[in-house]
Amino acid sequence: MNIKRALISVWDKRRVAEFAKALSERKVEIFATSGTAAYLRSCGVNAKEISEITGFSEMLQGNVKTIHPKIFAAVLMNLFEEDYLRLLKEMNIEPFDLVAVNLRPFQLDDSLDEERILKSIDVGGVALLRAAAKNYRNVVTLCDPEDYDAVIESIDRCGDVELQKRRLLCVKAFLTCQKYDESVIRVLCDLFAVDPEQLKRNWI
Template identity: 40%
Template sequence: MIRRALISVSNKQGLEEFARGLQSLGVEILSTGGTAKFLREKGIEVKEVAEITKFPEILDGRVKTLHPLIHASILAKRDDPSHMRTLAELGVEPIDMLVVNLYPFEETVLRGAGLDEAVEQIDIGGPTLIRAAAKNFKWVAVVTSPEQYGSILKELREKGELSERTRLELARRTFAMTSAYDAAIENYLGQLEGEKLPKILCLWAEKLQDLRYGENPHQAAALYRWGEGLAQGRKLQGKELSLNNLVDLDAAWSLVQEFEEPTAAVIKHTNPCGVASAENICQAYRLARECDPLSAYGGIVALNRPMDVETAEELTSTFIE
């Protein structure tokens, strides 16, 4: 049963509704700094973490929740009498839920921030808290994304508690998040050093969507994003893409990026049916298509210039994927 929740977030999206939902279920809310201020301004009763630890936030907020009393409240095993006796002796109650998201390190780096600003966005307390909660998932729920708020409240309202299966899934997602977070930091620091082939290569990817099928219709596939690339793009219209569509698209886009002048490429099964450069992008597409009009039918087209009306009309004259 969730009796006490610690909330400390950088992303306030959906937080007011979630905190009100918890409060309506009788959950006591603990918080820190800006999150506590935000909740109080919304009329939500909050207890400051400093009231429990008797220790103020220090170092411009770098140290807020890194305290034995907080971590003891999270890590104590509820079925271990000695653990619960220790909490009682310390005068603290168990914390049953963590609602924490991490400083936006990757977003800060992607917008071109300098090293000093990037370093300030390396979260320390957040990962420490959520890893502790995830380790103790048998008794503690760890919520790391606003996307989880709705389902969490729904289960609490319907069942009065979160199942162990739910807590396990939340823990698994937490460890995936902290792994990706650390990988992003390591990759950034490696780029500063100009290291192209690191001794340890940290890879992580975020699932964006399931695809219609894999290389063949009986195979499953999904699209994952890692860093920058075509996965950052947005589909404007048309059916959902298959794995083969994306592989061809990547090949076509990589090819046209090799040219400075207006260039178009028509790709089928990762092989160029035609590639051409010209004075404008529409003319380049016509020339690329005419390299092999038969094979171009149903192909993938990439352009290294913005689409204009003339080119769009030309594209519709032939079926393309």
């Protein structure tokens, strides 16, 4: 089976325990951010924390979780040339074959409190989704719980996730990032009294 190592970091935990359990039953090693790992363990799933890879605990009230060279190298490494891969192996960095990430919804009230807004913007999750999607041929990228079953079915059918399905999940991940960024832009335009249409005209 080509899916051997997974990274899971989810805000929306619908069906993730069942998905992780199914992966674990198929001998997939699971790593997760601390909150997700604790949830999975409470559901009886063996999940290791990514701090075992990075050597660091989460920082800044959980705002820095996955942003670490060992994590992003593990997600992107198969894109690089053989010399780079050899270096990463010397650094004991193993690739991830599957990344499941969904983002905390960027939905705020009308108070437009700048500090609260800026603290609410997801950085690591978006970056991780983009990195995994960029390397879709080597990393199955999941951002929607509705896709969990199809991935397990594909693994059971052929030991992998078919290329066309990977491409669909890749595009879905980039679309998710786009929609998330658009929601942030709308709020920041209101906060900073910026005319988004004027900005668009300036970019044309």
